[in-house]
Amino acid sequence: MPRACGPGRPTKVSAVITRMSTLFLRTLRDDPADAEVPSHKLLVRAGYVRRAAPGVYSWLPLGLRVLKAVEDVVREEMSAIGAQEILLPALLPRDPYETTGRWTEYGDSLFRLKDRKGADMLLGPTHEELFAQLVRSEYSSYKDLPVILYQIQTKYRDEERPRAGILRGREFVMKDAYSFDLDDDGLKAAYHAHREAYQKIFRRLEVTYVIVAATSGAMGGSASEEFLAESEVGEDTFVRCLESGYAANVEAVITTAPQPIPFDGLPQAQIHETPDTPTIETLVQWANATFDHNYGGHDTLKNVMVKIRRPGGDWEITGIGVPGDREVDMKRLEAAVEPAEVEILSEADFAANPFLVKGYIGPKALAANGITYLVDPRVVDGTSWITGADEPGRHYVGLVAGRDFTADGTIEAAEVRDGDPSPDGKGPLVSAKGIEIGHIFQLGQKYTDAFEVDVLGESGKPVRLTMGSYGVGVSRLVAVIAEQCHDEKGLRWPRSVAPYAVHLVIANKDEAAITGAHELAEDLDAAGLSVLLDDRKASPGVKFKDAELLGMPVVVVVGRGYANGTIEIRDRFTGETTEVAVDGAVDAVTAAARG
């Protein structure tokens, strides 16, 4: 009901209220052709983002508001742990990345360019080098430490497969923080502070996530954990033990090794004629036909030949021995040998090394020819195997680890399977998919060594600093929230990051209702709520559909009931509709918007 008493209020157009009649926004009826995952489809359909190039996106008004809201949540929690915000360039010189080897290690993922003078430059994928250099140049005494610095910045990685819109882009916004400490205790404290800050951030953003043990990858360093948003469309597979809560990136899963078995009483190994058994399947068929149940107590041992190149070194042929019923998981193998590179041995390599008899390779030929041999942790002393005898059509049966052959070490290269025991012994592992939204690293001294980041210690002697690195995928989080929070009708933003607190729909053509809606918008704005006002000349049906697609948490409808002094408040999450009196509308909407 329009205010009947009091001085007449001007119904001038507000500069503050965002009106959909002029908003740079066009919603789309159809999903974009290149979109596969829900968040990508919805963010494009709802006019939040637009593709500018593969993996490179523009943020339109509503999308930018979500992005800024996520940034602000991150900024507040970083500030709360005493981190100081700075801003480094994205266009960087080659030199520091040459010093750490990452100019090369990043491979094709690094955007490289030359300036007009021919100097090599790059677009920063992450900034450990620059922060280490900066702290070295500014700080000189133990009294200056500890310090946590961070930036919220546009980063660049030339992903091989940019996908899912802003979920995996080539230009993206990241919060990257770096801690510098005098000793390990300091580093652990900084690491823990970030871990807690991240939990607060993701809780405020209402993201469902798990913290998983991770490998450090190209970053180097010792301890590392990933924050993975649970999502079916995630690219990161992780496993967890539902009994204990243990969770780990597949690359970081530690295999539970059985106890060694005494050699006493184990029969001698024998060479069997096994014609036409170059694969595990054919070998298993032969074993089933030859032996009783369980192949006479022997499992098959598969030897996969790879070559490994350490940074600055040559390719070296290596054998990887895994139980025959498991594949080598190349991602696990890559993580295990990091920073070295690894490739499956080529035909040419086999041809050049005739002692490698394809399909029949065994530990003996490897040892005899000085080839490094690494085995799965399950290959403990006393285990007995059917494995290659290094001659076509021949296999050993009963070759015992530790007695008949000795590996050069173990390696985590075999695939992890649902049902494998959790490393904590509390139950089986089950796998799930996730999206990396945060990653925290105890880097240690990898970067401070590279740049000799020392300060004068309390004792008067130089102290080499120890460093941590902590990332949050800020723009990715916009997609993750959309992914976790949408329904079949559209987006549903948590209150902490919604572009507007209230979406006010004018669904009544009466002049009084229109005036009343504009007044309500002004009052809500005055009460501190951000308002998106749908003042378009469209049908209520079109407006309601757009409101559901755009996904503000609270939708207020000035509709037919206005003549009787009521408006509607709709909760976008529960779908509940409440009718409230126009007179107390501001309070009611404020209460709904506060959640």
Next chain:
Amino acid sequence: MPRACGPGRPTKVSAVITRMSTLFLRTLRDDPADAEVPSHKLLVRAGYVRRAAPGVYSWLPLGLRVLKAVEDVVREEMSAIGAQEILLPALLPRDPYETTGRWTEYGDSLFRLKDRKGADMLLGPTHEELFAQLVRSEYSSYKDLPVILYQIQTKYRDEERPRAGILRGREFVMKDAYSFDLDDDGLKAAYHAHREAYQKIFRRLEVTYVIVAATSGAMGGSASEEFLAESEVGEDTFVRCLESGYAANVEAVITTAPQPIPFDGLPQAQIHETPDTPTIETLVQWANATFDHNYGGHDTLKNVMVKIRRPGGDWEITGIGVPGDREVDMKRLEAAVEPAEVEILSEADFAANPFLVKGYIGPKALAANGITYLVDPRVVDGTSWITGADEPGRHYVGLVAGRDFTADGTIEAAEVRDGDPSPDGKGPLVSAKGIEIGHIFQLGQKYTDAFEVDVLGESGKPVRLTMGSYGVGVSRLVAVIAEQCHDEKGLRWPRSVAPYAVHLVIANKDEAAITGAHELAEDLDAAGLSVLLDDRKASPGVKFKDAELLGMPVVVVVGRGYANGTIEIRDRFTGETTEVAVDGAVDAVTAAARG
């Protein structure tokens, strides 16, 4: 005086107040070796920015706060004219820039790179192409217009001579806005709205500036004005008429041409032997020796040979005729032929065209050989000149424009000098130096033509949109403010952009004073003032010096007077010190900080 009554307040360390004991800041005693201009020296010495690569800078905590404050002022004034903020990528595909020709036109100033698939990309120097494409893809009806879109974004230009720190960087922050309208009136209104918004922005930032008529350069389009901050270290020379207020970029100055002179009574042109007069100086000596006062009424006409290449065309030799007492100003010439390129004719070119007799080139040989000849606007019909006769040691005397020779057109290529008449006829021009901080363009349809940006008009026929483009150098403004506002002691920030409103110095070792200072900091923060608290264990002298260098507008000193219940408020601009009672300190400091 510490509060004696009331409940005891905890003196816990605040998470909000920035304390210099932990701030990532080291001030430097000496100017950086590569710094020439005051803003660069001071911003580095005061720890606001650090160099990461040539023309590429890192923003440390205080610098980033100023940058964000400038951004916010710009954002508010853009929002006030109804502009909508979006964010486009910096990493861009080549295609749209190929369409407009700027992939090539930008020359070495464009950072180009290839992605892992070999696709050409660039780092955006300005975004007309992308905004035009975006509006085309979103909007389709005249009802959608007008619209103003803008972004505050990191931009990249590979400057030939990056200089003066963030004053001319290769990575910098810009606000770029684009207007789209149905007709010229709309464009003019958008242009005017930006012009007024910019005046408000620069007034709020307390920058002294002039608006000068400008050429459109590589942007294309018709009308354009530059906002130049007045500064001795500026690279842009502009001229103005102090009588009328007219101001223009030197490239945009229009020469005042005299009235044509009747040919009647003008003597015939004669060829004179002028041995060894290949330069204007030697020719003037000869004329002085040969004729009376004023060379018998003839000025010298110098013909400078250049070659010009239009986009996609071949080099064409052209003669530029200017009064002999003026040089050709290559920047004016370049602006005049834009988007064509221009070069001075090489020795090889002269050798290949023997009719060009160096030192004795005249209009006749040019006409006889089909060479384009463009003259200064002062070379009007009836003016009589001493100029080359196209033979070694020979000059024409009394060669009359319009009678003895006819140019192919006029060109604004001659240098502009202090004392030249203002184009508005109101008085002489004087020159000054400035730094470009804003530039507004009425682009017209250059970009909407390139991308066929049409909407359905009210009449049912397609309407091609007309476009404006409006830039503010956001990061450059930080340097400009520093440049205009510093004194010999350091920086002096205007209240609108100061990193902190109040710099609170603890200059008293008494526990009560220290506690009181912390309490005052909390109270000021609660009153809405941002506070930088110098709680370091340094001498008052060191602290005062840093406070002057860092340049907060209000410095509060908790010093010796504290025991007697007083503190000091220092105004960084006026240098005035006021002693106020501790009891009313919050009000007094708030009043000082509000200015």
